[in-house]
Amino acid sequence: MSAAVEAGIEGIPAIGFSLSDYDWNADFEQIKPFIKKIALEVLFKKLPESTILNVNFPKLKTEEIKGIKICRQAKAIWMEKFDKRKTPYGRDYYWLTGEFVNQDKGEDTDEWALSNGYVSIVPVQFDLTAHHAIQQLNSWDL
Helix, strand or coil: CHHHHHHHHCCCCCEEEEECCCCCCCCCHHHHHHHHHHHHHHHHHCCCCCEEEEEEECCCCHHHCCEEEECECCCEEEEEEEEEEECCCCCEEEEEEEEEEECCCCCCEHHHHHHCCEEEEEEEECCCCCHHHHHHHHCCCC
16 A cells, blocks of 8 residues: 555555455455456546545455445554564564454444455545644644
8 A cells, every 4th residue: 555655646546455365375366357347447437636545355255255345444453462582593583463453343444344245445545634623723822
């Protein structure tokens, strides 16, 4: 997604694709038809201004995927943990691990879609301005 955000900032239509499979030998072959379909839609219909897409695929066979959902990003966090380990030479090092905690039980989220067998598409903007807060902050005595 970082590369997609950078492209979007430069005005280049961009999509970040991810597969929920952390295996070194993850098989992306099964999602190629979805990638092609989504990319063609973006090329022919155009993305809204200042918008990029974050597309995530569940780890399922093509025939098991129920469809595509346009979603919002779930409120979720990684509870980070560091495991102390040793190299073969006896030196200490730390391995980042953790647990993904979904704090959002909405059925309109990317996490819900993935958990229920759908491809999730979250439209993302790179303008991080909290526009809703501007009026309140302007009332401060600054």
